[in-house]
Amino acid sequence: MAERISEAEHAVMEVLWEEQPLTAAEVAERAGPKRGWSVHTVKTLLSRLMAKGAITHEADGRRFLYRPAIERDSYVGRESEKLVDRLFGGRVTPLIAQLAERRALSADDIAELEALLRELKP
DSSP, X not given: OOSOXXXXXXHHHHHHHHSOSBOHHHHHHHHHHHXXXXXXXXXXXXHHHHHTTSEEEEEETTEEEEEESSOHHHHHHHHHHHHXXXXXXXXXXXXXXXHHHTTOOOHHHHXXXXXXXXXXXX
């Protein structure tokens, strides 16, 4: 998948990663109310995701069932790398420092980071 997924498309992907396969109406039921999206809007987003190769569909009578064509972990990994590369020159430490300076790290976050670092040390 070469094209970037928009924020709205990502919301649709989250629904499909949580439960699949789903019809357009089912995706709209799950994603639409919070955002004020109609079924038509969701169908447009699904079409865009199809064109980008992010989802697939299969016929089920007169409707289509949609499912992700990419794994969530794989997508999050690629997007995380792009963010770190673009904003922090490929280095994770400045990202963590930025979050710490803005007090965006909770005590639980810090404990998880410490545990992860202990696991990573040889």
